[in-house]
Amino acid sequence: MRILFLAYHGFSEYSGISKKIYSQVKGLRENGHDVRLCHYGFSPEGHRCRYVDDRVIQDYGLGRLAAIRQRLGYRCVLDYCRRESIELVYARSFHNASPWLVSLFRKLRQAGIPTVTEIPTYPYDAEYTSDMALSMRMGFWIDRLFRHSLARQMSAIVTFSDASQIFGRQTIRISNGVDFDSTPLHAPFPAAPNPLHLIGVAEVHSWHGFDRLIAGMGLYYQEARRNGRIPRDVCFHIVGGVDAPYMYGNSKQEGFQTLVDRYGLHGHVIFHGPLFGTALDSVFARCQLAIGSLARHRSGITHIKTLKNREYATRGIPFVYSECDSDFDTQPYVLKVPADETPIDIGQLIRFADSREWNPGDIRSSVARLSWKVQMGQVVSAVAALLQTDGLEQS
Secondary structure (H helix, E strand, C coil): CEEEEECCCCCCCCCHHHHHHHHHHHHHHHCCCEEEEEEEEECCCCCEEEEECCEEEEEEECHHHHHHHHHHCCHHHHHHHHHCCCCEEEEECCCCCCHHHHHHHHHHHHCCCCEEEEECCCCCHHHCCCCCCHHHHHHHHHHHHHHHHHHHCCCEEEECCCCCEECCEEEEECCCCECHHHCCCCCCCCCCCCCEEEEEECCCCHHHCHHHHHHHHHHHHHHHHHHCCCCCCEEEEEECCCCHHHHHCCCCCCCHHHHHHHHCCECCEEEEECCCHHHHHHHHHCCCEEECCCCHHHHCCCECCCHHHHHHHHHCCCEEECCECCCCCCCCCEEECCCCCCCCCHHHHHHHHCCCCCCHHHHHHCCHHHEHHHHHHHHHHHHHHHHHCCCCCCC
8 A cells, every 4th residue: 555654844863753753654664555754844955845755745945935835835745645646644643733734635535545644642732831832822723723624534533542533533543652673672780779760751741740750759858868867869860851841840830940959859850851872772771760651630631552651661661650551551560650749659669660670571572562563554454444334434
């Protein structure tokens, strides 16, 4: 099958989203499909362009008018699909529903080309707050106006949630996948009684809840000092970008730096910034326990299958989270903490980390069924089944 994977943005070597998209494309190709990756980016001359793989299919030019044209101009995608006899369009939502996108997918439907859109996180309304830039909030308002109309043009919605319908459209439910080839097996330094190193890898947002962990560390050291005993040292390594509202606080939560200063955690909370490759692997090697999302409830989400949980399991490191994830909730290498605003119990993390010798290979082998080859194969099979049962008829 000839498949166009449609992304509405460019790529970065630091980005987990970029890594995920490349892995999804690889998974489709491993199932024998001819997959082309359509994305947005800049030419060496600085022109805004839409690409399919390395080929420019539309040059929008320079300046502000070019930025507007790329948001409105999708005719090149339609023409490419017709010219190349594309048989399925797989799009990744950027929360960017608009009249122009509705028009594109309506014309694809009229051309007899099945389409699906992946909504990476659902529901997502609570992710947009008054603290965000006006441009982001305006984009969200436009998305809310047109997302139901856009969904009506789709053959189905791909979701990592348990929702059977999203915006009135039938869903294809899969798990976030893993790519074993690009994820090295965890190779921790030899165990030592002190300290315990924790790692959280994320482009930080409110729902990661790292403030809960830092607050828990503060209370842990505060109690230890009050009781006059030397605690088990705990260090938290944050890898990824931390924007100012999370570093210094906003109306919704206290900032990381505020908590570090209050509890005297300098040297115990380490901000590495974005890392990848061997630099990231070396930080992982120092750590015994990984930190997933600790506050998905802030986004109104209780059930989700996050990419980060799967990446930790693929590396073979035990991890902590607060949401419901049916792929991991009963695994012995997972510690679930309450989905609320209480500080994380650091003593509980220490006891869990020390409870056994964790075998990275055993953890990794438990997620073999979650490979992107398997997950993306399920999407194509589901679309084919819908086609056979006339389930792709649109209203």
